[in-house]
Amino acid sequence: MSPPEPARRGRGARLPLLLPGMLALLAALWGGLLRLGWELPAPPTPVAAFHGPLMVAGFLGTVIGMERAVALGRAWAYLAPLTSGLGALALLAGSPAGSGPLLTTAGSLALVLVFAAVLRRQTASFTVVMALGAVAWLGGQVLWLAGWPPFRVALWWAAFLVLTIAGERLELSRVVQVPAAARAAFLGAVVLLLAGLALTAADFDAGVRTVGAALLALSLWLVRHDIARRTVRQHGLTRFIAVCLLSGYAWLGAGGLLALVYGGVAAGGPYDAMLHALFLGFVFAMIFGHAPIILPAVLGITVGFRRAFYAHLVLLHATLALRVAGDLLGWTPGRRWGGVLNVAALLLFAASTVASALSARHPPSARP
Numbered sequence: 001m002s003p004p005e006p007a008r009r010g011r012g013a014r015l016p017l018l019l020p021g022m023l024a025l026l027a028a029l030w031g032g033l034l035r036l037g038w039e040l041p042a043p044p045t046p047v048a049a050f051h052g053p054l055m056v057a058g059f060l061g062t063v064i065g066m067e068r069a070v071a072l073g074r075a076w077a078y079l080a081p082l083t084s085g086l087g088a089l090a091l092l093a094g095s096p097a098g099s100g101p102l103l104t105t106a107g108s109l110a111l112v113l114v115f116a117a118v119l120r121r122q123t124a125s126f127t128v129v130m131a132l133g134a135v136a137w138l139g140g141q142v143l144w145l146a147g148w149p150p151f152r153v154a155l156w157w158a159a160f161l162v163l164t165i166a167g168e169r170l171e172l173s174r175v176v177q178v179p180a181a182a183r184a185a186f187l188g189a190v191v192l193l194l195a196g197l198a199l200t201a202a203d204f205d206a207g208v209r210t211v212g213a214a215l216l217a218l219s220l221w222l223v224r225h226d227i228a229r230r231t232v233r234q235h236g237l238t239r240f241i242a243v244c245l246l247s248g249y250a251w252l253g254a255g256g257l258l259a260l261v262y263g264g265v266a267a268g269g270p271y272d273a274m275l276h277a278l279f280l281g282f283v284f285a286m287i288f289g290h291a292p293i294i295l296p297a298v299l300g301i302t303v304g305f306r307r308a309f310y311a312h313l314v315l316l317h318a319t320l321a322l323r324v325a326g327d328l329l330g331w332t333p334g335r336r337w338g339g340v341l342n343v344a345a346l347l348l349f350a351a352s353t354v355a356s357a358l359s360a361r362h363p364p365s366a367r368p
């Protein structure tokens with residue numbers, strides 16, 4: 001797939017802006033393994049304590065900020081990935097003078113401003129939903145900055161990612177002409193999600209359960225109305241994307257169900273299962289599916305589809321199922337090995353994507 005012409009402009013500067021995000025991902029994976037109890041060398045930076053913020057704000061905030069800046073096509077919009085990336089570096093440096101939370105919060109504020117500009121251009125239900133995702137990220141960042149512990153803001157961060165992705169899928173659902181009542185049901189689930197987040201401030205347990213009900217409703221909606229139900233019958237990349245989407249929606253539903261059943265847990269098996277059903281099962285399945293489209297648009301590199309891409313998708317789902325089973329049954333080896341194999345799935349995804357991009361740059365016929 002060749003990158004479109006407008007996406008080529010200024011793309012040379014984009015990779016350096018994304019590098020802090022990539023570094024944040026690697027450090028967060030290291031921190032996640034330390035949190036699971038693997039005895040690895042502890043780096044001088046607090047990667048275990050900042051695992052969640054490094055993943056959400058450092059890595060995903062930077063990547064999503066970059067994608068939105070490219071789509072808006074305005075130079076100032078690059079402030080969003082720039083500040084989140086600087087925030088990631090500050091977190092990795094141990095957050096001197098509280099600079100990590102401050103800069104990542106600035107990144108989320110910049111993304112909200114980007115969405116304000118998007119809304120001025122196009123006010124539609126899907127742009128509003130995505131803008132609400134950015135607002136949820138900003139809300140979570142402000143609460144974290146104010147001293148709330150990560151377990152109390154983790155669902156605000158999850159809402160950022162869920163609303164960003166769900167908004168994109170709502171846009172595409174126009175192709176399948178979703179009835180007005182179904183669109184109203186979607187917006188009802190979004191309102192319930194936001195109400196649940198607000199409720200966590202007054203009653204954490206009831207708020208988490210409300211968020212869980214909303215996530216479950218959103219997953220059922222997406223399974224029922226997403227165009228992926230049709231495109232899964234096609235071939236090649238189109239089918240791969242549909243499989244990523246539908247399997248990701250199953251994890252979104254599982255995460256919602258766990259939140260509904262377990263409520264306001266702050267650590268331990270059910271907490272780990274609930275968060276990673278959302279952050280790994282749902283969010284990373286979406287990333288796997290969208291990478292072959294987003295990378296050409298953002299970096300101008302070509303990522304040709306390969307059947308081998310199913311390997312990292314299957315590995316992610318199988319190892320997450322192992323981890324969640326370990327979490328819920330109190331079976332520590334399942335939880336720990338599931339976690340380390342989750343990391344392997346993400347690294348395999350990165351390796352497969354790079355291999356595909358490199359072979360597109362040097363096709364066999366071009367080699368001596």
Ligand code: HEM
Binds near residue numbers: 029036154271283346
């Ligand atoms: C790929 C391997 C991963 C491993 C091994 C891992 C490991 C962990 C562990 C052990 C915890 C603590 C759970 C507890 O207290 O019981 C945790 C928390 C958390 N993780 Fe992950 N994780 C991974 C991926 C991710 C991803 C991809 C995201 C986000 C996109 C993420 C976001 C979070 C958040 C927000 C928290 C809660 C905040 C906190 O307690 O610090 N994790 N993770």
